[in-house]
Each structure stands twice: as C-alpha cells, then as structure tokens.
Amino acid sequence: MTSPQSGRISVLLFARYAELLGASSVSIELAPGATIADVVAGVRALPGGDQLPDRPLCARNLAMARLEEVVVPGDELALLPPMAGG
Amino acid sequence: MRYLSSAPLDTTTLLESIRDPSRGAVVTFVGAVRNHDGGRPVVALEYSAYGPMAEAVCGQIIAEASERWPATVALMHRIGRLVPGDDAVVVAAAASHRDAAFQAARWVIDEVKRRVPIWKREHYADGAADWIIPPEAVAAE
Numbered sequence: 365m366t367s368p369q370s371g372r373i374s375v376l377l378f379a380r381y382a383e384l385l386g387a388s389s390v391s392i393e394l395a396p397g398a399t400i401a402d403v404v405a406g407v408r409a410l411p412g413g414d415q416l417p418d419r420p421l422c423a424r425n426l427a428m429a430r431l432e433e434v435v436v437p438g439d440e441l442a443l444l445p446p447m448a449g450g
Numbered sequence: 451m452r453y454l455s456s457a458p459l460d461t462t463t464l465l466e467s468i469r470d471p472s473r474g475a476v477v478t479f480v481g482a483v484r485n486h487d488g489g490r491p492v493v494a495l496e497y498s499a500y501g502p503m504a505e506a507v508c509g510q511i512i513a514e515a516s517e518r519w520p521a522t523v524a525l526m527h528r529i530g531r532l533v534p535g536d537d538a539v540v541v542a543a544a545a546s547h548r549d550a551a552f553q554a555a556r557w558v559i560d561e562v563k564r565r566v567p568i569w570k571r572e573h574y575a576d577g578a579a580d581w582i583i584p585p586e587a588v589a590a591e
Binding site: 376378379380383423426427442444445446447448449450 | 481497498499500502503504506527538539559562563564565566567568569570571581582583584587
C-alpha cells in the first residue's frame, strides 16, 4: 500500500528547458516528503537534464516557489527558464 | 485569455478600456520587435509562455499597480511568431494627472519583464536562433 504522499508528479518544462529535455513535461517519482529540490534532481537525472541549472526558478500551482518546499501529489510544478517577456 | 494574445494586439480597444473623462492623462507604452540585437539582424521573435501562470501574474501586477498609484492600467502581451515592427506588448495607464500615469506604466512594463513567465527565441538573418536571456537574469541563473 502506497503512502498518500507518494506517487508520480508531472513537471512542466518551457522554452530552453523543454528543448534540453525534448519534452514539455516529464513524470518524476515522488517519495514521501520530497521537496521541489528533490524533484529538480529527478529531472536533472533524465537524458538532457544535466544541462539544467542546479537551482532553476520553480513554480508550484502557478506561483513562484522555493526549492525547500515539500511537494504533494496533485501539485502543478514547472521549471522556468529566466523570464524574457516584453 | 485576458492578458496574452496570439492575435495582433488591438491597442485602440485596450486604450478605450481604460479611458474615462475623469482621467485626463493617458500613457501608452508599446514594445515592438526590433530588427537587430547586439548588431545582428533579426528576422523574427518567437514568444512562448506558461499561459495560466502568465495570466495570473499579469493580473497580480495590474492589481498591485492600482494599489500603488491612483491609475487604471491595461496590459496585453503577444504570443507566437512575430516579425520586426510587430507589437509584442502594450501597457496603457490612465490617471487624473500625468505623474501617476507615467509611473504606473513604467512600473508595470518593468514588472512584466521581471515576473511574467514568457520566453522568446530570436531568429537571425543567417538562419541561427537563440533563446534570449536578459542580462539581469544571467546572474540569477
């Protein structure tokens, strides 16, 4: 029986990061108590992910988030390259 | 979509949405695609966004501007492939007097560049293309 806090989470990727991973979203195994930093490490372990920065900008549920925050299944996580609007 | 548009920006309608006889000062900022960057000829800019978050952050910026200044601000950002001369972003601010209108418009465009998850890929005349990373963002990454 899996803990309610474990499972997989989809991580959205944009612009250069999507290009590096060859995908606009990836699925990462979520251990109970995992933080955003753990999820980032999971993405960086994928092919092409080693070119992502250690501490990319991250959004959780449409707002900027700190890497230390704990992730729960159902969160919408996104890794954001440096913003370049305007 | 309220703040992002894949269609050409309609500056006239945007201006009409904030104009009012009580607001005697109206400032418009238009950011258009340049045909050069760092000395290289540019033929296109391709804008993409994290749409739901970009919409949310634009709404927050507009709300914050109205708390800081007695001004009404409207904002639209274009997404997709643009060519030099196309309008990429329009900010319009209306207030009773010009100081608030100028300051609010200036603040909003700066915050848009800093906070809204939008990215652009620049295509050059020689066929090359690069993701644009604003100089102030390089240190942060």
